[in-house]
Amino acid sequence: MEKQAHAPTRVGIVGLGYIGTVVGEGFVQHPDGDVVAVCDVDTDRLDTVGDRFSIASTHRYRKYESMLEDAPLDAVLVGTPHTVHYEQVVAAMDRGLAVYCDKPLAVDLEHAKALVARDAHADEPTLMVGYQRHLQAAFRHARARYRDREPTWVAASITQDWVADSAGTWRLEPSLSGGGFLADTGSHVLDGVCWTTGLEPESVRASMDFHDDEQRIDRRAHLDVRFANGATGTFSFLGDAPAVREHIHIWDDEGAVYLEGKEWGSRRMFEIERDSGEHHPYIDPRAEQSRAAAFLETVREGTEPPATARDALTVTALTQAAYESARAGERIDVDLEV
Template identity: 70%
Template sequence: MHENELEAPLRLGIVGLGYIGTTVGGQFHRHGDATVQALCDLDTERLTEVGTAFDVPDAERYADYATMLEDAPLDAVLVGTPHTLHYEQVVAALEAGCHVYCDKPLTTDLERARDLADRAEQSSETLMVGYQRHLQTAFRTARERFDDASPNWLTASITQDWIDDSQGTWRLDPDLSGGGFLYDTGSHVLDGVLWATGLEPGSVAASMDFHDDAERVDSRAHLDVRFAGGATGTFSFNGDAPSVREHVHVWDDDGAVYLEGRQWGSRTVTEIDADAGEYDPYIDARAERTRAEAFLESVRTGAEPPATARDALRVTALTEAAYEAARTGDRIDVPTAAE
């Protein structure tokens, strides 16, 4: 679907009516170039509540996503379900000829991530992943800095009261979440750093504290990453802290870029020169596109979406290697996104 094909509002189906389904779904609902055509969720009360809020009639509310794809007249699908369900739902939507917006992580299995990256690149449909740091001016500013510079060292961390916030939800069920804090909020940080720097992870050593006896749901993780080309870096994730703070330092021979964030608002960026001088570029968060706006633009123009399946594959590759490294005590090679 290209520019002359999006004259009528894009008809969207939403699978999963949790935070992402309603938050990003709400962006589509309020956008003049989109309409929420159909909803899918196992919770009938949630279907009624969101259906009323998004003006979706009873006949277009489904308990089964396959039935929704077969019966509802859709141009696109928003996948906002638990992590391990993404793959089958994205594949089904693409095969039904729909564009797809999928929450992060795209999938928690490396081979499936590779398959989706290949499918997306061979498809005429748009597949966008919900890594919103690609839309934030601070991370875009950092990416511009490293277009013609080579990072040599970085540190990145994020904290959140994730364990308490996740009590009683699927996020603490590894069969649905695929892991723990690293695969949830930590995924955003891995993606933001990899995307902004252009670095390719080569190997990772890791240590983790686990919330569960089976050691599948990490509450804290520390990653020591060696990148192709010689750069090194550390990532620290604490999902058992009082509040959200994000800190990223990326250094090259001329200084550094420092990214900082609180809670879920827009991030700030500071440029540090070789003499320790600091400069704060102007950040106007009002100019940042929403995830719905970015998706609709990609569908309309046929341009590559801000966060691609290939970007998501890099994150899955590093994440899976980190879990293996933490469990074995070994340094693990990270497959490249091209392998």
């Protein structure tokens, strides 16, 4: 029997910065996707990306509310500043549209909880969060190790010349970013560790150096995390280093998994044995699914997305507890209860 053809998923993009254009390009190039509308407050960017994606002038919007009301959509890509994610995700879901939202899903803990509660209803549209480590072969291989064993200690770090890269952008404006390097790039590392291991953070003690006098934009953060199973972990984030490097050690009773990489390419992984030997499994990053492809498959098949609202809640809860801890100078419990 021949498979029935299905119409491409019609996608509207809100926010035409890096995520909107890079992930948006994935939708443009995929046979199951069709970008039919774009939205941005910057008219020059709107015209540039609109021309690049061959969007009709009538489907180029400066207000996302107008796009949601007028454009013929099945799904929305939210690639806007962090603090407006929640209202835009809710507006799209209220119209029955599937949503791909860049990380973090929300910077407000109650907003993150509300989206988890909503996402739990079977009749709600798909909600996928942009944590691409869930799609990377190295992290997926490491995750398989922890189906039947528990980590005991984690050490993770990432560096980036983030402060300089963010100069003149909304990322250094707290009312739009909702935080600094931890809330932005650091979000990926917190998610990668928690998703790979299944660990749930229970409390955190943090220290930070801030870029701004109001102590809202961190340039360096160090987190001492205790997990519910008794494991502990240290996380270090430096946002004014010369280059991007990521290093993650996950130890258990049999040895460790080590994940590392540079810039924004696929990560590598090897296993450390009890006798200090090393095993390098064959991992082919060419088989990795793009974020756009994974989202379109999830929408088409009606399956759970690779990165869920619940995954995102863990990151938001730990991040907000870390900021509170750094400012208060004491250990803070991580609230994951919905």
